[in-house]
Amino acid sequence: EHPEQIPGYTYGTDAASDAPLTMEELDRLKEAVWLTADDEQALREAAGILADQADDMVTAYRARLHEQPWLAPYSGHPDGTPNPEYGAASKPRFDRWIIDACTRPLDQDWLNYQYEIGLRHTKAKKNKTDNADSADQIPLRYLLSFTAVVIATARDYLGAKGASAEQVDRMHSAFTKSVMLHVTVWTRAYVDPANW
Amino acid sequence: EHPEQIPGYTYGTDAASDAPLTMEELDRLKEAVWLTADDEQALREAAGILADQADDMVTAYRARLHEQPWLAPYSGHPDGTPNPEYGAASKPRFDRWIIDACTRPLDQDWLNYQYEIGLRHTKAKKNKTDNADSADQIPLRYLLSFTAVVIATARDYLGAKGASAEQVDRMHSAFTKSVMLHVTVWTRAYVDPANW
Numbered sequence A, B: 001e002h003p004e005q006i007p008g009y010t011y012g013t014d015a016a017s018d019a020p021l022t023m024e025e026l027d028r029l030k031e032a033v034w035l036t037a038d039d040e041q042a043l044r045e046a047a048g049i050l051a052d053q054a055d056d057m058v059t060a061y062r063a064r065l066h067e068q069p070w071l072a073p074y075s076g077h078p079d080g081t082p083n084p085e086y087g088a089a090s091k092p093r094f095d096r097w098i099i100d101a102c103t104r105p106l107d108q109d110w111l112n113y114q115y116e117i118g119l120r121h122t123k124a125k126k127n128k129t130d131n132a133d134s135a136d137q138i139p140l141r142y143l144l145s146f147t148a149v150v151i152a153t154a155r156d157y158l159g160a161k162g163a164s165a166e167q168v169d170r171m172h173s174a175f176t177k178s179v180m181l182h183v184t185v186w187t188r189a190y191v192d193p194a195n196w
C-alpha cells in the first residue's frame, strides 16, 4: 500500500542505479516479448487479483527454493545455514515486485529499477541493501531456470478469484510476457554488453 | 520422422559440441525449473499433440520475428534483406527441437546438443551449419525475451486437439518448464562461466 515505506525499495528515486539501456532498447524488448496494449490491460486486471496474494506467492517461491539445498548459501549464510533476517528484509521488496510487474509504466524509472534488481542478484549489489553476509551472487542459470516456476505457478493464483478460464488465459499470457521482460533486463548485469 | 536425415542436425553424434556442464548440474537445473515426473509424462502427451503442428509453430514464430525490422540482419543477410535459403535450411532443425523438447531424455546427448544450439546462436557457431552470411550473433536479450512468445503461444497449440482445460494446463506448465530449461542451458554459450 505504501511502497515508499519498504526499506531498501528505491523505485523512482536517485538511489536506484541508472540503467545503461535506452528507451528505444526497452521498446524493442517490449516488442520481442510481444507485450500488446491488450496485455497491458490484462496486467492491470491481474494486479487486482494478485495484490493480496503476492506475499503468499513469494512465500511459495522461497519454500521451493529451500527444497534445493545447494541454493541455501545464496539466501542464507555462506555455509548454507538460514538467515531469517535477510529473508524478512528482502521479502517486502519481492512482494512489491509482483504488483509492480502488473502496474508500473515502462518508463525510465522502470528501466532503472529493473537494472537495480539485476545488480542486486550479482556481486555488484547483492547483500548490500540488507547488510547480509550471504553468498555474493545468484548464478544466472538459477535466476533463469527459476523463472519457469514463477510463470507456471502464476496460473493458479490468477484463477483463484473466480475469473473465467478465458480471462485467466489472457492474464497468464500477459504475466508471462511481463516476467520475461523483467528477467531479461535483469540479466544485463551478468553479461558482457557485447553479448547481451 | 527421420531426424537423422535433417541436414546439420547432429543430436547424439560426435559432431555436437561437448557441453562444459556435468550431469549433476543438469539435475540441479531440472530441480530449479521444477520438472517433475508428472511433467515428463505431460510432455510425452504434448509431443503427440504438437508433432504435426511444429512446422506451423515455427512459421508463426518467424512471422513474429519478421515483424521486428531490427532483427532482420540476424536471420537475413547482414543488411537486413531476406535470406530464404538460410531460413529454409535451419527450419527443420527448429521444428525438430519442439518434438525433442517434449521427448528427449535429459542425458549427456541432450546436454551436448543444447550446448550446441546455444553456440549456434552465438559467434562461435552461428551461420556455420548452413553456410550463411547473416549477422554473427543473436543478442542474448532477444533470445531471452522471445522465450515469452514461445511459452505464451504454446497454449493454443496444446489446446488444438480437444484436450480438456485441465490437461492443457498440465501440458502447458510442463512445456514452460522444458522451454526454460533448454533456453537456460543455451545461455551458457553467452556468459562468463563465473557468472553463469
Ligand code: HEM
Binding pocket: A008, A009, A065, A071, A074, A075, A090, A093, A094, A095, A097, A117, A120, A121, A125, A126, A127, A128, A129, A130, A132, A138, A142, A143, A144, A146, A147, A148, A150, A183
Ligand atoms: C525468476 C526468478 C526470480 C525472481 C522473479 C526474483 C525476484 C527478486 C526480487 C524482486 C527481489 C527484490 C529486489 C529488490 O527490490 O531489492 C529479489 C531479491 C533477492 N532474490 Fe531473487 N528472484 C529470482 C530468483 C532468485 C533465485 C533463484 C534466488 C536464490 C537462489 C534469489 C534470491 C534472492 C535474494 C537473496 C534477494 C535479496 C538480494 C539482495 O541482497 O538485495 N532470487 N529477487
Ligand code: HEM
Binding pocket: B008, B009, B065, B071, B074, B075, B090, B093, B094, B095, B097, B117, B120, B121, B125, B126, B127, B128, B129, B130, B132, B138, B142, B143, B144, B146, B147, B148, B150, B183
Ligand atoms: C526462445 C527463443 C528461441 C528459440 C526457442 C530458438 C530455437 C532455435 C532452434 C531450435 C534452432 C536450430 C538449432 C539447430 O539445431 O541448429 C535455432 C536456430 C536459429 N535461430 Fe533461434 N531460437 C530462439 C530465438 C531466436 C531469435 C530471437 C532469433 C533471431 C532474432 C533466432 C534466429 C535463429 C537463427 C538465425 C538460427 C540458425 C542458426 C544457425 O546459423 O545455425 N532465434 N533457433
